Amino acid sequence: VQLQASGGGLVQAGGSRRLSCSASGRAFINDTVAWFRQAPGKERDFVSAVKYGVGTTYYDDFVKGRFTISRDNDKKTVYLQMNSLQPEDTAVYYCAAASFLHDHHYSTERYYNFWGQGTQVTVSS
Numbered sequence: 708v709q710l711q712a713s714g715g716g717l718v719q720a721g722g723s724r725r726l727s728c729s730a731s732g733r734a735f736i737n738d739t740v741a742w743f744r745q746a747p748g749k750e751r752d753f754v755s756a757v758k759y760g761v762g763t764t765y766y767d768d769f770v771k772g773r774f775t776i777s778r779d780n781d782k783k784t785v786y787l788q789m790n791s792l793q794p795e796d797t798a799v800y801y802c803a804a805a806s807f808l809h810d811h812h813y814s815t816e817r818y819y820n821f822w823g824q825g826t827q828v829t830v831s832s
Contacts, residue, residue, distance in 0.1 A: 712802045715826030718792055722830070726787040728802030728823055739808035740778060740785040743816055744798035744828075751801065753814035757785060759806075765813050769795075792830045799825040 714726040728740060741756035755776040756765045764776050775788040785802060803819035805812075812818040 710802050710804060710821055710823035712800065712823035712826040714787075715800060715828045717829045717831065720793055720830055720832050722792050723788070723790045724792060724828060726789065726800055726802075726826060726828070728785045728787075730783040730804065730821075733804075733821070734806075735783040735804070736780050737806050738804040738821075739806075739813055740802060740804045741813060741819060742776065742785075742787050742800055742802055744796075744800045745825075746795075746798040749798075751816060753816070754800070755787060756813040758808070758810070758813070763810075767814070789828070792828075794830045794832045797828060797830045799827050801825045 709731045711729045718724050737759045739756055739758045742754040743751050744754050745751040753767055755774055757776045757778050773791045778785045802823040804821040805819045
């Protein structure tokens with residue numbers, strides 16, 4: 708089971724970036740997939756998640772209205788479109804997956820048992 712996060716890089720404030728999380732070695736269709744991020748010297752925080760099945764989406768308040776999560780089950784890939792990026796969005800972004808995750812747990816990292824390696828997003832002011 709592997710998750711591969713990609714798409715990070717350097718972007719100017721106000722710009723956009725799309726991250727991808729590709730899965731291999733598992734069914735994926737039954738997974739809730741989330742993005743977390745960790746800024747230097749800070750704990751890892753929840754960003755967004757997309758549920759299996761109906762594809763319900765969840766967002767942290769700080770990114771709501773700026774980020775959009777989506778999934779393509781055929782490609783086993785989840786995307787995070789990030790718009791209006793701010794320097795505060797600078798972090799390593801991780802994708803994570805869990806099968807049949809209960810709605811109550813979507814933002815809690817300890818419930819996710821598969822993790823990607825992280826991709827760095829740096830937003831310059």
